[in-house]
Amino acid sequence: MNWDRFEGNCRRVGGIVKEQLGRLTHDPQREFAGKCDQFAGKNQKRHGMAKEEAARQLREFYARNRNWDLSKR
Numbered sequence: 001m002n003w004d005r006f007e008g009n010c011r012r013v014g015g016i017v018k019e020q021l022g023r024l025t026h027d028p029q030r031e032f033a034g035k036c037d038q039f040a041g042k043n044q045k046r047h048g049m050a051k052e053e054a055a056r057q058l059r060e061f062y063a064r065n066r067n068w069d070l071s072k073r
Helices: 003-025 028-064
Strands: none
Touching: 003 028
16 A cells, blocks of 8 residues: 555545534534545545556556667667
């Protein structure tokens, strides 16, 4: 698992808690901040997944083309 994905999950869960706390205390600013944290966490998780996918594709490319070298072209 990528560290970006883990941090994104933590931020999203923290945002859920913050939003619920805002609802309990009738604090609209805290509730909104929680929603923002959830959105940021989801975005960070997606970014981490994209980095992992790019690395996987690069590893597969090199596995298929072991003798391919950019410096010779």
